Amino acid sequence: MMSVVTAIVLLPRNLAVLILRGYRAVISPLYGDVCRYYPSCSSYTLQAIQQRGVVVGSAMGLYRIARCHPWAKGGIDDVPPVRRQRYRLTPFGFVVASHGKG
Amino acid sequence: MEIPFLDTILWPIKWVVELILVAWHYLWTFIGLDPAAGLTWVLSIVGLVLVVRAALIPIFVRQIKSQRKMLEVAPQLKKIQDKYKGKKDQFSREAMSRETMELYRRTGTNPLASCLPLLLQMPIFFSLFSVLNNAQKGLAGVGPLNAELGKQFGDATLFGVAPLHDTFIGAWNAGGPWQVMLIAGLMVVLMTASQFYTQLQIMAKNQSPEAKNSPMFKQQRILLYILPLVFVFSGVAFPLGVMFYWLTSNLWTMGQQFLVIRNMPTPGSEAAKAREARLAKKGKLEPTKGAPAIESIPEPPKTTQRQQPVNKNRAKKQGDKK
Secondary structure (H helix, E strand, O other): OHHHHHHHHHHHHHHHHHHHHHHHHHOHHHHOOOOOEEOOHHHHHHHHHHHHHHHHHHHHHHHHHHHOOOOOOOEEOOOOOOOOOOEEEOOOOOEEEOOOOO | OOOHHHHHHHHHHHHHHHHHHHHHHHHHHHOOOOOOOHHHHHHHHHHHHHHHHHHHHHHHHHHHHHHHHHHHHHHHHHHHHHHOOOOOOHHHHHHHHHHHHHHHHHHOOOOOOOOHHHHHHHHHHHHHHHHHHHHHOOOOOOOOOOHHHHHHHHHOEEOOOEEOOOEHHHHHHHOOOHHHHHHHHHHHHHHHHHHHHHHHHHHHHOOOHHHHOOHHHHHHHHHHHHHHHHHHHHHHHOEHHHHHHHHHHHHHHHHHHHHHHHHOOOOOOHHHHHHHHHHHHHOOOOOOOOOOOOOOOOOOOOOOOOOOOOOHHHHHHHHHHO
8 A cells, every 4th residue: 555655656756757867868968968067957857856756856957957057167066965765766767665565 | 839838938038039030020121122022031030040149159158268278177187087997887987077077167167068058049949939830820929020020921931832831741741832841851951961060070170189088079979960860850840930040050050160160279179280280381370378288298207216327428429319
């Protein structure tokens, strides 16, 4: 029962992960490396969504894109770590429950 | 467009796009072109590109300037690359990107433009798309493009048969006019050619040896072969008017890149050597201002071994040998 609830809770962010992975595979390479930060904006957003869900993660991603402009200094800018890792990531990047059968 | 949310965001940009279009249209009409002709509207689109790209020049100049500064950090960059030489695993490459980025930040030499120039152009693109789409229905725009002009834009045809709002796929499904397909096809070819040429120029001539070793360079090479596919797909689906915007923008990039490569090449690149040779021929090569050459003369290896004292005559002989 818990796993069903978790799956539903995680569904939106997994959809977002799928979209972002698609974007990173297809659209990102089209214009090459342009980001002034490491990790790049899309990678940052992906991590933020994996950790904190679609709403907070997207907001952090948007804020990051807003900070990334030609006059920004750039450099390393990681997603601030969350206090407690509740979930586990598959190699593809999907978020799954860290306990239970999986 | 059907998405109200997007329309709200795009409203101001659409307004400006229309203003620039109408202003150019007014200018072309003023100097005697037929206001309803397709050519006049195409030229207005070209004018729109000129304004947009000219507005983006400061960003471009900034990028060039920080690329110039790359020269100063070239040795440090080389050090990082040597450190990770031959390490192809994900963690090493990640660590390398991290160190490189940190170096850029520390020294203020970030050569990357961020996605802002792209992000800025995207709404303009969409706005033009939507302006053309509305014009096709004879609708007025959101501002300066009034109903009369909107209808005119929508009805404007090239060679009297190819409407600017028409797409390749639309013409295909409707069984004509074939001219639309021909023009769209031609533009795809031109776009591919100009993009290919621009990329090739940058990659073949305007890369420092350090950049050529970076993974970024390989990525750019892949790009070179993917882009034509993108052009073919968009060339089929986009209205002729939008295609004209894109093509003109591509041509601008090509010209801009040509000038930069010729006059302000990346230090250490092929183009820089070519420029030095050109200037030397004219006899006005300015001495490089304190900038060390990229391939600095290797220092003689320091040895702790004592130098054998040499007899005067022998020293003279050794000196002659040099």
